[in-house]
Amino acid sequence: MSEGLRERKKRETRQRISDIATGLFLERGFDNVTVAEVARVADVSVNTVFNYFKTKEDLLFDREGEMEDLPGKVVRERRPGESALAALRRDFLDAVDTRDYRYGFHEGSDRFARMIAASPSLNARLWTLNEAREEALARTLADEAGADAGDPTPALAAAQICAVLRRLSAYAVQRMIAGETVEAIAPHLRQHAELAFDQLESGIGAYCVRREAAPENA
Amino acid sequence: MSEGLRERKKRETRQRISDIATGLFLERGFDNVTVAEVARVADVSVNTVFNYFKTKEDLLFDREGEMEDLPGKVVRERRPGESALAALRRDFLDAVDTRDYRYGFHEGSDRFARMIAASPSLNARLWTLNEAREEALARTLADEAGADAGDPTPALAAAQICAVLRRLSAYAVQRMIAGETVEAIAPHLRQHAELAFDQLESGIGAYCVRREAAPENA
DNA sequence: CCATATTTTTGGAGTCACTGCAAAGTTTGC
């Protein structure tokens, strides 16, 4: 009752197009596959592809959009006595230790990473994803802290946190692209993460202080 | 001797195309002006436009690319006894107080801001500009701190700093787009900046701690 | 001043993402 033939077909077609597109993109590179080709392989018209997906990039990032609220969710579910930052640190380290997909550090992520790195438009897409994530986290922080409407604190905190998460992921991805195994990277990534969250926690005020000029004469 | 006719003409043509393009974009919106139209008004062929500028976006961001190393420069020129962060705070507040262009907070910036905000592709461009800025700052911090090659500290610090700078600019720009005057925004922007740099300096570890569950019974 | 090499500009043809429209095909409710 809940789903008629029409709706099922739509869901299936959309899925098929997205799957075929992802496969082709992974195999031959995003910029070396035309939408027309995706359509041909999926046995639909080009217009049908654009019926389901607004842009070529959406063929890939369709599902990834669900991870938009990941950090927000972690904060909302933090434990009693735990700060937002402590929760995010715990979650990130957990993801590293379990080789979980959610921060891009996963056994098979390197193919994906390579494909994205090779395409400027996919890179641009990643940034807007990060932007959305930052906004979502800012909203959550504002809620959870009971901040006033004009209070800039949550937005600023979210910006810092997301910047660091992005940087940590970028580090892992970079080494994966270079061909290193997840196992080889994990301990370093862990170390970087500890440092990063320490920085966020207690600040970088003392970093890189210029030496005073030596006094002219004793 | 230093510049022949050929080189002068090239420079002039490039400048003319860029100026005309910027004018048209500001007047009618980036997406409502075609490259063909820019070419027509500049009295060159479309191919000549693409000879000088790789993409339509480059017609605008050509010169802005020079500001890529702004935060890096500020750090390199910090005063004796001053930390990287203290120098950046000083520079930002100075820019706010003098209504200087360099962080996007300037009397006439609203037209530019509106144009950019209205166009997704220009927005994407802003992100890559920010990325370049972050990388440049990371390099500078690494140099100035004498960090080892693999040390993640400078890159992480740069990420946090650039994220905050971006957010502060975004705040100002948002209010300018909404039609507020620079004078009306300045004191708030100042306040936000102080808060932001305090956060960077001493961390956000204590932010948003979840209350402990009340004990079941006394 | 002329011939020639080098560089710049141009026109033309083509690719690709993406849009709008109207016709054709499919599913649904009755």
Place this chain on the structure above:
DNA sequence: GCAAACTTTGCAGTGACTCCAAAAATATGG
């Protein structure tokens, strides 16, 4: 079955961008 609602398709077009070879402008050497 029939009509309404919806989906798919073909077609024509726009706009950024590329490639190529011809034409125009400029530089170089005698």
